[in-house]
Amino acid sequence: MSSDTFTHSRALIGRHLRHLTRTPQQLMSITLMPVVFVLVFGYLFGSAIDVPGGQKYQEYIMAGIFIQVVMSNLGLTALGVVGDLDNGLMDRFRSLPISRAAVLIGRTTNDLILVAWSFVLMSGIGFLIGWRVHNDFLSVLGGFGLLLLLGLATSWLGALLGLALRSAEAVNAIGAIIVMPMSFLSNAFIPLDGLPGWMQSVAEWNPVSAVVLACRKLFGNAGGSTGDSFPMQHPIPMALVLTVALLALVVPLTVRAYEKAASKK
Numbered sequence: 443m444s445s446d447t448f449t450h451s452r453a454l455i456g457r458h459l460r461h462l463t464r465t466p467q468q469l470m471s472i473t474l475m476p477v478v479f480v481l482v483f484g485y486l487f488g489s490a491i492d493v494p495g496g497q498k499y500q501e502y503i504m505a506g507i508f509i510q511v512v513m514s515n516l517g518l519t520a521l522g523v524v525g526d527l528d529n530g531l532m533d534r535f536r537s538l539p540i541s542r543a544a545v546l547i548g549r550t551t552n553d554l555i556l557v558a559w560s561f562v563l564m565s566g567i568g569f570l571i572g573w574r575v576h577n578d579f580l581s582v583l584g585g586f587g588l589l590l591l592l593g594l595a596t597s598w599l600g601a602l603l604g605l606a607l608r609s610a611e612a613v614n615a616i617g618a619i620i621v622m623p624m625s626f627l628s629n630a631f632i633p634l635d636g637l638p639g640w641m642q643s644v645a646e647w648n649p650v651s652a653v654v655l656a657c658r659k660l661f662g663n664a665g666g667s668t669g670d671s672f673p674m675q676h677p678i679p680m681a682l683v684l685t686v687a688l689l690a691l692v693v694p695l696t697v698r699a700y701e702k703a704a705s706k707k
Contacts, residue, residue: 447541454540454548459555475514476560479507480567483631493633497663500572504564505585505657506630509650511560512593513625516600517617519553523604524613532703543697550597557593561586576662585660588681592653595688598696605699624650634669646671649684656681 484500484507493502526532526549535545565573575582600617607613625631627641628650634642645651646669655677658664668674 447544447547450540450544451547451551454544455551455555458548458552462552462556472556472560473563476507476511476564477567479510480504480564480571483507484568484571484573487631491632498572500568501574501663502633502658503631504568504573505654505661505663506628507564507568508561508589508657509592509628509630509654510625511557511564512589512596513621513650515553515557515593516596516603516621517613518556519550519597519600520604520607520613520617521610522549522553523601524608524610527604527608527703542701546598546601546696546700550594550601553597553600554590554593558590561589573663577660581660581662585657588653588656588660588678588685591689592681592685595685595692598689598692602692602696602699605696605703624648628654629668630654642669643671646674649673649681652677652680652684 483503487499487503491499493499532545603613603616607616627645628648629645630650634645634651637645652673655664655668655674659677668677673680
């Protein structure tokens with residue numbers, strides 16, 4: 443990254459954060475949604491689902507709820523990009539001598555900061571309902587680092603969707619098609635043992651399942667049967683490879699999509 447891109451990105455990140463403080467209703471939704479996730483899943487599902495091995499569902503579920511917020515970041519960024527296109531902000535940026543990449547870095551980094559803030563809130567509420575980590579500090583830090591890396595990848599993917607679709611309605615529809623199956627056809631909220639054979643295989647090879655299990659292992663919350671497939675036996679390296687591969691794919695595609703949009707009058 444050049445020095446100009448770094449300087450421009452930092453300025454744009456600051457702009458997004460200042461704008462957030464002036465729209466408290468947006469900050470409230472970002473604050474309340476993760477808290478509701480933890481309370482609803484922790485208490486409602488916790489009374490109805492048994493985890494193999496006698497593990498507490500409150501400890502089993504937290505990695506899944508973190509992933510749900512990370513996946514929701516795709517729609518947050520996509521809608522933000524669509525809003526910037528609709529209100530003319532992108533046109534103003536195009537008229538300025540700033541790096542094209544900096545505009546996207548500013549948007550995606552701002553949304554990643556919001557995800558990190560959500561993690562802080564969720565961790566506090568999770569602790570109150572019985573979630574505990576059982577590994578050392580570096581392992582736990584690695585778990586959150588992996589989640590933030592995936593959050594960055596989903597944010598860039600959301601920016602790509604926003605630039606390609608240019609419609610809030612289309613973003614909501616396509617985003618749901620991507621997020622819902624990835625989140626719920628995985629081990630994020632339920633153990634995979636009870637699924638039919640073909641569905642269990644699909645869920646085990648779902649990239650989200652690898653990330654969720656990797657985080658559980660890093661938090662010290664993994665327990666019970668995890669499956670015999672390669673991703674379930676090697677979740678941490680699989681999660682890293684898949685997340686980095688997604689970033690390597692979507693970042694250049696997103697920058698190219700923005701450059702094409704900037705060339706249109």
